Amino acid sequence: MMRPLLCSVLGMLVAFPLAAKAPEFVKSAPVADRPTVVRDSSLGYVLLRADQPTPLHLMRIPTAEDQAVYDDLRAKALEKERKKYPGKMKSYESLLASYNVIKKNNRLAKEPVKPIEPTESNFVFTPFNLMAAASIGPMNRFAKGENGKSVYLQSLTPGAYRIYGFMSVLPGGVFGACLCMGSVKFTVKAGEITDLGNVTSSQLLVPATSSADVDPRLNDWPIHSADYRAVGKLPNYFGLGIGRIQPIPGVIGYDRDQVIDLAARPADPALGQPSGRN
Amino acid sequence: MPKLYGPVTAADEANFDKYYYFHRAGTDVATAYGDISECDGYARGLATSIQYTQAPYPYTYTMAGAIGGAIGNAMVAAIFGSAEKRRMRRVNMRACMGFKGYQRYGLPKDLWEKFNFEEGLDGVTEEVRRHLLQQQALVAARATPAERSLEP
Numbered sequence: 495m496m497r498p499l500l501c502s503v504l505g506m507l508v509a510f511p512l513a514a515k516a517p518e519f520v521k522s523a524p525v526a527d528r529p530t531v532v533r534d535s536s537l538g539y540v541l542l543r544a545d546q547p548t549p550l551h552l553m554r555i556p557t558a559e560d561q562a563v564y565d566d567l568r569a570k571a572l573e574k575e576r577k578k579y580p581g582k583m584k585s586y587e588s589l590l591a592s593y594n595v596i597k598k599n600n601r602l603a604k605e606p607v608k609p610i611e612p613t614e615s616n617f618v619f620t621p622f623n624l625m626a627a628a629s630i631g632p633m634n635r636f637a638k639g640e641n642g643k644s645v646y647l648q649s650l651t652p653g654a655y656r657i658y659g660f661m662s663v664l665p666g667g668v669f670g671a672c673l674c675m676g677s678v679k680f681t682v683k684a685g686e687i688t689d690l691g692n693v694t695s696s697q698l699l700v701p702a703t704s705s706a707d708v709d710p711r712l713n714d715w716p717i718h719s720a721d722y723r724a725v726g727k728l729p730n731y732f733g734l735g736i737g738r739i740q741p742i743p744g745v746i747g748y749d750r751d752q753v754i755d756l757a758a759r760p761a762d763p764a765l766g767q768p769s770g771r772n
Numbered sequence: 773m774p775k776l777y778g779p780v781t782a783a784d785e786a787n788f789d790k791y792y793y794f795h796r797a798g799t800d801v802a803t804a805y806g807d808i809s810e811c812d813g814y815a816r817g818l819a820t821s822i823q824y825t826q827a828p829y830p831y832t833y834t835m836a837g838a839i840g841g842a843i844g845n846a847m848v849a850a851i852f853g854s855a856e857k858r859r860m861r862r863v864n865m866r867a868c869m870g871f872k873g874y875q876r877y878g879l880p881k882d883l884w885e886k887f888n889f890e891e892g893l894d895g896v897t898e899e900v901r902r903h904l905l906q907q908q909a910l911v912a913a914r915a916t917p918a919e920r921s922l923e924p
Contacts (some may be wrong), residue, residue, distance in 0.1 A: 674814060675871055730814045736864050738871065751871040 517563055519626030520554050524634035525647040531711050538652040538682035540630065541717070543692040543706075546642035547632035549662040549670050550693070553728075554626035555654040555679060561622075568619040575612040582609040624731055628655075629662045637709055645709065652684040656725050660697055661734060668732045675727050676738035676753040678746055680720035687717040698740050722746075724755040773910055774887040776917075780880055788878030788922055790862065791888075793908065795915045796874040805909035811868035812905055815861045816891060854892030861891050870924030877917045887911065 525531055525539070533539075542550060556564065589606040597603045610616065630648050637645035656679045661670025678699070682688045689702035702719040724746035730736055741747045747754040776793065784791070796804070866876065887907035889896045896904070 675868065730864070733816075735860060736814045736867055748871070750873045751868070 517567065517625065519556075519560055519563075519622075520628050520651050522628035522648055522650045524630070525636055525649060526634070527636050527638075529711075531647070533685065533715060534649065535685035537649040538684055539687040539715075540646075540648050540650055540682060540690055540720075541636075541687050541712075542630060542646040542648075542690045544631070544644045544646070545693065545695040547635070547644050548693045548697075549632045549660060550630040550646075550690075551658045551661045551663055551670070551672075552628050552630065552650070552655040553623045553658045554628075554651070555656060556622050556626065557653060560626065560653075564622045564625070568617075571619055572612060572614065572617045575617065579609065579611055621729075621731065623658070623728065627658070627663065629664065632662070647687070647709075647712075650682050652682050654679055654681050656728075657699075657739065658728065659734070659737075660693070661732070663732070668734060671735035671737050672728075672730055672732065673739045674730050674736045675751060676746065676748060677725055677728075678720075678722040678739055678742065679725045680722050683718070685716065687712065687715050688720050689717050690720050699742060701742065701745070723757050724753050726753050727751075773914060774907055775883055776877075776879065776911065776915055778880055778883055780878070784880040785878060787881060791879045791881045791884035792876045792922060793879055793884070793888075793915065794869045794874040794876055794912045795917055796872070796912060799913045801909050801913040804912035805906060807869065807872050807874070808905050808909050808912060811865050811872070812901070814868050815864035816895075854894075857892045858890045866924055874912060875917070875921035876924060877915070877919055877921055 521537070540552075542548075554560070586606055586609055590608075593603055593605055597605075628648070628650060631644065631646050634646070635644045636647035639645075657673060657677045659670055659672035659674070661668065661672060680688060680690070689706065690699075691702040691706075692700045694700065701722060704719075708717060722742065722745045738748070738753075739746060742756075744756050747756050794808070799807075869876070887904055889901065889904055895901070
């Protein structure tokens, strides 16, 4: 079984040449656990606490500028595929002619698959969500506490992000589960820390409060609680286990599988209120 | 409408985590088909309908993201094999249909096989998949379960 698998992975490596230059929609790096930390005012930062080492995968929500860059990439990729199409058809016709000759004497012969002409409507390009993302944790902790308690501080291109899952996308593979069926988004501002709150051991996201402890090394940094808002479903891009973020009072709830943006509703004491230091 | 009732043995009951059907009272077939199709998309890891070969494009420093799904699935297959892939499909279908408010009812394997499919390292053709999902939607909307529902 391993041999075909290896071949298919190697095949993919050939299909994804490293030489092509990729757009960099998201710059992100963990801030190391050192006695002093230096803030880059051009970048935003996210702070995450967790009861145990936790991975978190974020996907950027495109700005108008991001969208324009992405649309241009897609258009160029489509054009490239369209130019290849006549050659693919010629090759197909040649293979089909051979197949028609040999099929009578060779029952194992396989009929070639006719290529589909790429068009604006049927062309599916790599989704923006896969091009513009960042993984936080479970390693590279900014601070460590007892019993696995962890703090992560990570720089991030300013903008809006969605929590896609308690998962990591690493060069060696993808681990965890997606929150494909309901999650939250938040904003990251340049030169500031967005406090994402705490993830409990049962993967409940508890937004930050004004009484949350802040590492003394960050005393001079502007910190804001994440302005969480509900966001809807996304595809299971990585073929992982699926889930959704647990309800957060005042932020997100569910009616069966429908996501409810509680922050957009009039205050309801039964649903609780959003908390934070904003 | 597939047959849902027959003698149930203790061995059947022990396998109700694998062999079952979904049902939600007051749901029409079209809605059930939409729900089952959506959950099937999550369970097969392909929620978008790819009509043309997705153009390759490298990004975020490495190729990990571009082929992440493929490698993720390939790693699962390499490490755990087909059984784990089949189990993951069941887990995702149950989670998704559970979120949608469908109840789950156990079935003997021989009845289950008539309108369901497993998906490990190999699966079913698109045509067969559509037909079976339609059958499952019929059941999800029109069954009249007499037994108690199982955990989602």
